[in-house]
Amino acid sequence: MPGESTFRELCHERGLAATHQRQVIYETVMALRDHPSPELIYEKALRRIPSISLATVYKNLHIFLDRGMLQEVGLHQGSIRIETNRKPHHHLVCTNCKKIWDLHEAALQPLQLNKKSLQGFKVKRISIDVLGLCGDCATAQS
Amino acid sequence: MPGESTFRELCHERGLAATHQRQVIYETVMALRDHPSPELIYEKALRRIPSISLATVYKNLHIFLDRGMLQEVGLHQGSIRIETNRKPHHHLVCTNCKKIWDLHEAALQPLQLNKKSLQGFKVKRISIDVLGLCGDCATAQS
DNA sequence: CTAGATGCAAACAGTTTGCGTCACT
DNA sequence: AGTGACGCAAACTGTTTGCATCTAG
Numbered sequence: 001m002p003g004e005s006t007f008r009e010l011c012h013e014r015g016l017a018a019t020h021q022r023q024v025i026y027e028t029v030m031a032l033r034d035h036p037s038p039e040l041i042y043e044k045a046l047r048r049i050p051s052i053s054l055a056t057v058y059k060n061l062h063i064f065l066d067r068g069m070l071q072e073v074g075l076h077q078g079s080i081r082i083e084t085n086r087k088p089h090h091h092l093v094c095t096n097c098k099k100i101w102d103l104h105e106a107a108l109q110p111l112q113l114n115k116k117s118l119q120g121f122k123v124k125r126i127s128i129d130v131l132g133l134c135g136d137c138a139t140a141q142s
Numbered sequence: 143m144p145g146e147s148t149f150r151e152l153c154h155e156r157g158l159a160a161t162h163q164r165q166v167i168y169e170t171v172m173a174l175r176d177h178p179s180p181e182l183i184y185e186k187a188l189r190r191i192p193s194i195s196l197a198t199v200y201k202n203l204h205i206f207l208d209r210g211m212l213q214e215v216g217l218h219q220g221s222i223r224i225e226t227n228r229k230p231h232h233h234l235v236c237t238n239c240k241k242i243w244d245l246h247e248a249a250l251q252p253l254q255l256n257k258k259s260l261q262g263f264k265v266k267r268i269s270i271d272v273l274g275l276c277g278d279c280a281t282a283q284s
Numbered sequence: 285c286t287a288g289a290t291g292c293a294a295a296c297a298g299t300t301t302g303c304g305t306c307a308c309t
Numbered sequence: 310a311g312t313g314a315c316g317c318a319a320a321c322t323g324t325t326t327g328c329a330t331c332t333a334g
Binding site for chain 2: 312313314315316317318323324
């Protein structure tokens with residue numbers, strides 16, 4: 001079972017115990033699409049571990065984010081959102097209805113940073129959000 | 143008094159009553175630097191209107207954001223943050239200590255969007271966050 | 285065996301809402 | 310005069326914490 005060994009490795013590399021809850025939370029996120037909230041991840045995980053608690057989901061999501069096993073989407077709307085698209089990409093965010101669409105990286109010209117302005121900052125990734133009105137909201141407002 | 147007439151105009155153009163509270167909240171934000179939270183804006187506004195309420199600050203910040211009189215920063219850390227830098231710019235965000243620095247637009251090469259991938263989306267602005275470790279956190283972690 | 289993980293419930297922080305009163309226009 | 314804004318307090322939502330119990334290593 002390659003999936004399981006991969007998860008155990010991910011944990012061991014980081015000094016984390018490979019618990020059942022941890023694995024279910026991780027697999028649950030990996031199986032989702034879009035930008036799920038902790039609450040949604042909790043609901044899905046409940047189906048596999050009826051006794052799992054929301055606090056455990058929160059604790060582990062933070063651990064996964066801190067250790068770089070998961071990424072968070074930058075734009076909030078009241079709750080944390082987890083990135084499930086593992087390909088590099090950015091977001092189209094409707095400022096009216098708050099929906100988020102993925103923009104494949106190729107839709108944006110590659111970005112170059114002026115190293116001098118970074119002043120010792122160690123860049124890990126660049127998050128780009130294109131803000132505006134989606135088709136539906138644009139027509140509704142006009 | 144040019145400042146006042148500008149604010150009244152801004153309100154009237156949007157069909158908003160130009161109340162004293164509204165003006166103080168707006169001027170308070172304009173006088174701040176960085177990315178103030180509603181709580182901080184409230185504290186500053188209290189000095190000019192001791193009876194102002196936090197709810198009024200929240201209600202008006204949302205109105206200002208909706209009407210495009212103010213902008214919000216994309217990365218959250220538990221509370222909304224208001225943009226006070228009116229020049230186009232982006233952010234350097236430390237994923238460890240959560241501090242935010244402004245990056246003048248010139249530090250990034252201009253970005254071009256592939257129109258085809260936008261599918262009717264009406265772009266208003268592009269928010270870019272460069273995520274990583276700041277100098278202090280990078281040395282502390284190594 | 286022991287450090288660290290879990291589950292529960294209570295606590296919190298930030299934000300929103302309902303409603304009676306007040307103030308722009 | 311009438312619509313919309315204010316201030317207060319209570320309600321909510323999302324998240325975190327403390328602690329007793331359990332489990333992976």
